[in-house]
Amino acid sequence: MTLKLAIVGAGGRMGRQLIQAVQAAEGVELGAAFERKGSSLIGADAGELAGLGELGIKVAEDLTAEKDKFDIIIDFTRPEGSLEHIKFCVANNKKLILGTTGFDDAGKQAIGKAAEKTAIVFASNYSVGVNLVFKLLEKAAKVMGDYSDIEIIEAHHRHKVDAPSGTALSMGEHIAKTLGRDLKVNGVFSREGITGERKRTDIGFSTIRAADVVGEHTVWFADIGERVEISHKASSRMTFANGAVRAAKWLANKQIGLFDMTDVLDLNNL
Ligand SMILES: NC(=O)C1=CN([C@@H]2O[C@H](COP(=O)(O)OP(=O)(O)OC[C@H]3O[C@@H](n4cnc5c(N)ncnc54)[C@H](OP(=O)(O)O)[C@@H]3O)[C@@H](O)[C@H]2O)C=CC1
């Protein structure tokens, strides 16, 4: 049976790519597309938004009114919107592919709670490459983490509203977990003025926002005399969109639980 997907935030940078990715994929179809209430895009054709020509699916604002048209929601919006979508999924027995970044601790807790009732993939980055990098970082941290200085540098386009990126934070979390550290204690998110010397256990974050950069992440493991750099560069948002569609197909057989892209890609036993 064809899996029916709904895209919320359909007019956004990721929303438009997701419409294209769903249309190009096998075994899935676009059931519905949504924008937030009052958006000027309500009533527009989803295919036309994505540059594909008319698909006959009008962008809607009321998820409840269209709920029989889809099985899984793909959400790359903003935390406040995603928290509403999560409530809808729990109340209406819908599954969720969540790509939004920038949640606070309460938001993350709400996602965990919702996953006791429905199935959710929540990933800061849906590209295969970044998820492989998470595993490479664990290996590098095991070998060099205890004695090297660890710095995470990320660059994104000028429109991005959260910092550091969700991916940079996930990279930090993978490293911190491997080393028995905690980002709340060891994460250094800004430096200005007389900062004092770097602590051995710091995990530093640096952010660049410029022009049309899709997404670039580099982690340094720096020792005196040598430095390992592990980098990923995304050159098209299609890598995230294709990953989200892949995750939706994988989630179709799950009933409840919180998963991430390393589960989808079966990378946890590498
Ligand atoms: N996990 C991953 O692999 C990736 C994650 N992201 C994340 O996805 C999110 C979106 O990124 P991007 O597409 O660039 O952003 P955009 O601003 O281009 O798109 C966001 C979309 O969500 C809509 N939206 C905003 N607030 C709400 C709300 N409260 N309720 C419903 N819809 C809302 C926007 O509508 P409007 O225009 O009216 O505000 C817009 O259509 C970000 O958090 C980003 O970090 C991005 C790429 C990859």
Ligand SMILES: O=C(O)C1=N[C@H](C(=O)O)C[C@H](O)C1
């Ligand atoms: O906002 C973006 O564009 C991206 N956001 C994600 C993040 O915060 O890590 C993923 C990707 O890097 C693009």
